[in-house]
Amino acid sequence: MDGLSVPSRGLKLMSGSANRPLAEAIAESMGIELTRLNLGRFADGEISVRIDENVRGNDIYIVQPTNPPGENILELLLLIDAARRASAARITCVMPYYGYGRQDRKDQPRVPIGAKLMANMIVAAGADRVLGIDFHQHQLQGFFDIPVDHLYAMPVFANHYKKKTLRDPVIVAPDVGSAKMARGFAKRLNASLAIIDKRRPAPNVSEVVNVVGDVTGHDCILVDDMIDTAGTVTEAAHALKALGALDIYICATHALFSGPARQRLTDAPIKEVAVTDTIVVPESRRPPQLAVLSVGELIAKAVRYTHSEQSVSSLFD
Numbered sequence: 001m002d003g004l005s006v007p008s009r010g011l012k013l014m015s016g017s018a019n020r021p022l023a024e025a026i027a028e029s030m031g032i033e034l035t036r037l038n039l040g041r042f043a044d045g046e047i048s049v050r051i052d053e054n055v056r057g058n059d060i061y062i063v064q065p066t067n068p069p070g071e072n073i074l075e076l077l078l079l080i081d082a083a084r085r086a087s088a089a090r091i092t093c094v095m096p097y098y099g100y101g102r103q104d105r106k107d108q109p110r111v112p113i114g115a116k117l118m119a120n121m122i123v124a125a126g127a128d129r130v131l132g133i134d135f136h137q138h139q140l141q142g143f144f145d146i147p148v149d150h151l152y153a154m155p156v157f158a159n160h161y162k163k164k165t166l167r168d169p170v171i172v173a174p175d176v177g178s179a180k181m182a183r184g185f186a187k188r189l190n191a192s193l194a195i196i197d198k199r200r201p202a203p204n205v206s207e208v209v210n211v212v213g214d215v216t217g218h219d220c221i222l223v224d225d226m227i228d229t230a231g232t233v234t235e236a237a238h239a240l241k242a243l244g245a246l247d248i249y250i251c252a253t254h255a256l257f258s259g260p261a262r263q264r265l266t267d268a269p270i271k272e273v274a275v276t277d278t279i280v281v282p283e284s285r286r287p288p289q290l291a292v293l294s295v296g297e298l299i300a301k302a303v304r305y306t307h308s309e310q311s312v313s314s315l316f317d
Helices: 020-030 071-085 114-125 138-143 154-162 176-189 231-242 261-267 296-307
Strands: 011-015 037-041 047-051 059-063 090-095 129-133 148-151 170-173 192-202 205-212 220-227 248-255 272-276 290-293
Touching: 011 020, 011 296, 020 059, 020 296, 047 071, 059 071, 059 296, 071 090, 071 114, 090 296, 114 138, 129 296, 138 148, 148 296, 154 176, 154 248, 154 272, 154 290, 170 176, 176 192, 176 220, 192 231, 220 231, 231 248, 231 261
Parallel strands: 011 059, 059 090, 090 129, 129 148, 170 192, 170 220, 220 248, 248 272, 272 290
Antiparallel strands: 037 047, 192 205
16 A cells, blocks of 8 residues: 555545546555445436445545546535535545636626636535645636645656656746746756746637747656646647657646547647646547656655645655
């Protein structure tokens, strides 16, 4: 169990239907079984949730990313409410992917702040704590009025690339907003840094303007928090190749792979696309260069540390 045995105080790990394989990986790393649940539907399609074992006085950890469809969010809220009404001692929402996290500000007239609404619903349902990975913006932690443990997938990716033989690698930030994350990544891999200056003429449409930094004759690793339609990373890959980059690697924590993403990634000059298993990616949406890395052990350690009142930030020292 690699030192991940659970303290004697009661802990229950539950899984919604959005990412059962990840929850099973977490449970295996911790050496425990997932709590028995009955997740079903009424005749009209309404979600039905029932906890099939006693959880009174236990700490409950509910694993459920909130990527589309929207019913994943509703299922999470129902699971939290069921645990609260079953007299759980403390309920932690383990949200590997924070859906609606991009709607974090009112940047146009008459639009919602979806990320704040999500936080309000989770707190109102009865969650006592949130554990997430690579929020789209770090300040989303401030939308919650409960403690938030924000994990980073960077150590998982760093270990992955340390096993490769890279030629004078350059870590490339796909936009200015990703520069801080890319800088930390470059430090871990002892690599140099480049930044792509881009503009978005429309939502989900990106246009590369300039590359700041030397990429000629280097292997390049493009880092981002998510890949949605893959427009940003594929345009960046083409631009880097045109400037004389060698092999191009892509890594992103969350693999949404919407719409044309698979075809764009397949056609782009990309050697490998590394993502984590925070979201289940159907086979039909997987490009041939895909490598899926597990964050199950990382989350398992965070759950264990949280449960035993240890510092979660020590995972990243």
